[in-house]
Amino acid sequence: MMKRKEFMLGAIAGLTFAAAATAGGVIDWPSAQAGPVAGVTGRLSPNAGGSGLAFAPPQGAPLSFADIFAQVAPAVVQIEVRTRVQSRQRFVQIPGLGAVPVPGAPPTEDGEDAEAPTAMGAGSGFFIAANGFIVTNNHVVADATEIRVKLADGREMEARLVGRDESTDLAVIKVEGTDFPFVSFEEAAVPRVGDWVIAVGNPFGLGGTATAGIVSAQGRDVDSAYVGYLQIDAAINQGNSGGPTFDIYGRVIGVNSAIYSQTGGSVGIGFAIPASVAKPITDRLMRGETIERGYVGVGIQNLSRDQIEALGLPSDFTGAWVGEVTPGGPAEAGGVRIDDIVTQMNGVPVRDRTDLTRRIGQVRPGETIRLEVLRDGRPLALSIRVRVRPPESELNNRPGQEQDDPAVVEGAGVSVGGLTVAPMSDTLRRRYSIPAAIDGLVVTTAETVGELNFRPGYVITRSAAGPVRTPADFEAAIAAARRANRAGVYLVVWTPQGHTPIALPLPKPE
Template sequence: PSAGAAGAAFAPPQGAPLSFADIFQQVAPAVVQIDVKTRVPKPSGQTIQIPGFGAVPIPGAPRGGSGEDSEDNSTTALGAGSGFFISADGYIVTNNHVVENAEEIKVKLSDERELTARLIGRDPLTDLAVIKVEGGNFPFVSFEDKAEPRVGDWVIAVGNPFGLGGTATAGIVSAKARDIGGNENPYTDFLQIDAAINRGNSGGPTFDIYGRVIGVNSAIYSPTGGSVGIGFAIPAGIAKATTDRLMRGETIERGYLGVTIGDLTSDYRESLGLPDATKGAFITDVTKGSPGASAGLLPGDIVVSINGRSIRGSNELTRTVGAVQPGETLRLELLREGRRQTVNVRAGTRPANLGAPDAGKDPEAETPNAPAAVGEAVEGLTVAPISAALRSRYDLSAEVQGLVVTAVSPQSRAGRLGFQPGMVIVQADGRRVSSVKDLQDAVERVKSSGRPGVLLLVRTPNGNAPIVLPFAKSE
């Protein structure tokens, strides 16, 4: 074939740019390098952890420090990230984790100017923050919060990886609506992109081929610490709504039920005899005095819809409730003890800091040296109704109700699952239990139905947990 024909064969398809250079020249002036100084606990060795860089040696630094650092047992750490102007008068978007503990924020522009910035507002739950520099006529870019990017669309990331400001990388949208786990970003369905992003890219923009911001780079998945082609960006729709409010000086408030939730897994569905198609969020605990408690929500309830919108899992419930304004009424459709019910809850305001109750306690350390176990044996567990003596022995608060475990057969399935004396069985097969007969009846009911195990809701030192207890096989 002729050279012309060969060139045509390798011409980019319609919609693909010949080069990203024009787009980069258009948007790069709006992207900035952010350098921060923070106070951190004094390291024992010769390195410090800094956001965007990881462990970095301190040339010539003494181990113990001196002067002011010695007095407060802390030292200064340097961090770096990225950001971008979203207005001509100096407002800059970045990640919360870049600036959350900053004592000093410096912004370096593409024209090499260095300006001092001040924090305007931040929202840890979306990992977004807004800072501002004084001045005007800054080049800025805009969020594209109307048109949804598609998997396979081109993207360009611009930022400050490893301190190399003004770095551009390109790729595609690899996936959408990613849940990357953990409690740090419960309200974000991330865009996954394969444009290389590394430490220091945090807070920088992801552009489409029209130069519009479709995401804010926030995290990477990497066993090595460097880019392996799996990066995550906060979608523009979430970022714009949040940063607009932060720019206005508003505090980000979210709806709150006061429940601890988990996904309705296939094991739970099977043990409860529910159809495989059943979706929902499983309530494992209800905070005393919370809006959910006041409305009558109970551990073991399965939320299948809110205001008529189906709930497929715990993340969807968290985001649906978080999206409402405090004071709004939510209509929850539940499965409770096998029957559908509707409960109306007036949403509260989500507290600033939420954590698991008694997180980090060692269950074995909580087990007291008790006298001989009392109660009756059921499936490898010795259980008894909670008496005043047992409540005192296991330090159970007055609101805890159910059957307390007083002994566990080590070779039983319950023993292998980690049951410990002092745990309390609150429910069995979706029904509350207060006597040994209640538990025995639930076990017989589940066995008669042919199901392989019974779903128990168990009070542990770390809060309520749903546990499927498989039945011992008959020989």
């Protein structure tokens, strides 16, 4: 499945999702009262004392997490990476900051002796086996040319990349040696919302730091269709990526991965990859396996209640709406079209886009799946031969995927449904850089209808009744929705970011 894009009409909310990847400087690793690693070997099995519920705090908690931290901290490491800077800009090397660009300096000349500049970054990780395997985030080590690990006792070791999985943002690296202190993923018990957690890592390169909080939510669908994140309010900042999230007994229940923030700093919303996802992936990476997932080549999203109502579908309808079909991909070969709604896969109903993405990802490449789709209100069965999913970096950097919004240019047209629109023409196509494959009714004036903000260059391509090519088609769709006593008219709109379904509020009858 293609990585999902959020197609939005109007302003994007100010919050930014920031992967807590690297810190600018690198500072010596303090022990943080973790005690020396020397002489500590084997699996770390903390004993918080007292029996009870799976995640109930032992007697005395949460007065202090000191005993748990002291027992598990020796397994947590600081990771320093060196990466190549892909630029011909002139740089100066500043200790602790790596390569810093020189403003106004002429570009370097290519030559055999030219040496690409490098930059330093920092993250976190933890030993998962006594023989030196370390779990971290993919985005910490993905572009590294050199990886070094600092243990809690101050020892520094060179590490090598064993394997990584972009889709879940997990990676495994290894240092040479034996008898390292290590911790284990908790496989049996599932943390509940409200259970205590401790996040340990290397924020801003400061080294062994512990923060505490609770599980705030489960199954958050943030940036990966393959991970239902644990949301925690223990402070996570840049450099915490890849560190462990412990429960009150010192068991690893997650891998710190990202934050949701306006500033890039912690605001109490952090995300951890749950152990149920991290353990099977890291086990396979440790065995040297490559993580392969099924792929059909569609961009999908969920329909809102308003959009479902505008289509005249039942209120409990579920499925995944197709907004993009990759040229030459398996889905195109199998007959999938934009505006299809996938309702079943292999006879099992599709709940939403995440459900469909994960189920296709579990299919072995080369196998054939059967998709039931709703097209123009009629059911249709399609057979698709699944391929291997390309790397996320390839999927996220397709030509033309990230385009700037067209300039706001007032244009001529007729007013329909609160919008000024005009049939597609060569002039409009050139003005708004509309691809040749896109046809429909062009919005020529910036308008706000309900909560939807339209910009010149958006193209209305379809309604529930079929293609929209003229103002008359648009008016007919509005009239049909009004006759059906619907609150809105279902439309498919193309923007520079792709197709999106909308429910346009019906204008008042004149």
